[in-house]
Amino acid sequence: MAKLNLYVVRHGQTYFNIFNKLQGWSNSPLTQKGIDGAKETAAKLADTKFADAYCSDTTRAMDTANIILAANTVSAVDHPTTSPFFREEFYGYYEGNDMNQTWYVAGAPHGVPMFKDIQSTYSIGKAKDFLKEADPFHLAENNDDYWKRIDQGFELIRNNSQLKDGDNVLLISHGNTLLSLMERYGEGKYDLSTRPANGSLTKLELDGNRVKVISYNQK
Structure with missing residues (x-):
């Protein structure tokens, strides 16, 4: 290579x-x-x-x-x-949705209601995991x-x-x-x-x- x-x-x-x-x-x-x-x-x-x-x-x-x-x-x-x-x-079900609203839905159940909170407390990778959990179709x-x-x-x-x-x-x-x-x-x-x-x-x-x-x- x-x-x-x-x-x-x-x-x-x-x-x-x-x-x-x-x-x-x-x-x-x-x-x-x-x-x-x-x-x-x-x-x-x-x-x-x-x-x-x-x-x-x-x-x-x-x-x-x-x-x-x-x-x-x-x-x-x-x-x-x-x-x-x-x-x-x-982003699965949340494609085209408001960013702040979506990350609230994904992060709030974990005590981190904004993307920057998820990132600083957990990681950007964990934000992806939270979003898949929140997606009603689990396609994210x-x-x-x-x-x-x-x-x-x-x-x-x-x-x-x-x-x-x-x-x-x-x-x-x-x-x-x-x-x-x-x-x-x-x-x-x-x-x-x-x-x-x-x-x-x-x-x-x-x-x-x-x-x-x-x-x-x-x-």
């Missing part, structure tokens, strides 16, 4: 973002601010040579990826590889469900035989996924009380099965 530099960008702002709605496997379009923000990120990455690009199969991620790749002046990659492995957490992903899927995404990148040591790879990701990655791999070095900004850049190093955080939530 090659040692890779992974440039992880959160998708541009969407309408569900400004409406404060949970947006996992559901989707809403990029706002004009989201498009402009993606273009700003694209300008910063225009001279970074990418050997490949990946994103979830949601339009907010694909649109962000295409904006970045269209502005890139040095890469041969013109479109991303899409996969459901890279989707945001699945718990922590184990979530990582089994996300890990398949990382394997998809690692098993790309065209990639070689030192290659740069673009990955368009999502807010809770970035928080989850930092909780799992950030070694407690990063402030996760604030969500990563739309269009922000996080850099990871993939070396075999090892994931190392280089930087997080760069504007």
Whole structure:
């Protein structure tokens, strides 16, 4: 397996973002601010040579990826590889629901009525477990469900035989996924009380099965 530099960008702002709605496997379009923000990120990455690009199969991620790749002046990659492995957490019954209301339903029975309370008292992983418990259909992903899927995404990148040591790879990701990655791999070095900004850049190093955080939530 090659040692890779992974440039992880959160998708541009969407309408569900400004409406404060949970947006996992559901989707809403990029706002004009989201498009402009993606273009700003694209300008910063225009001279970074990418050997490949990946994103979830949601339009907010694909649109962000295409904006970045269209502005890139040095890469041969013109479109991303899409996969459901890279989707945001699945919120089940609560897809599209108000974020604060949903986390109250999930956390209040455990004495933690807000997402930040669940995170600080337990963990982001435990928030996933609480939400699956609260889902009347029990379709929301718990922590184990979530990582089994996300890990398949990382394997998809690692098993790309065209990639070689030192290659740069673009990955368009999502807010809770970035928080989850930092909780799992950030070694407690990063402030996760604030969500990563739309269009922000996080850099990871993939070396075999090892994931190392280089930087997080760069504007």
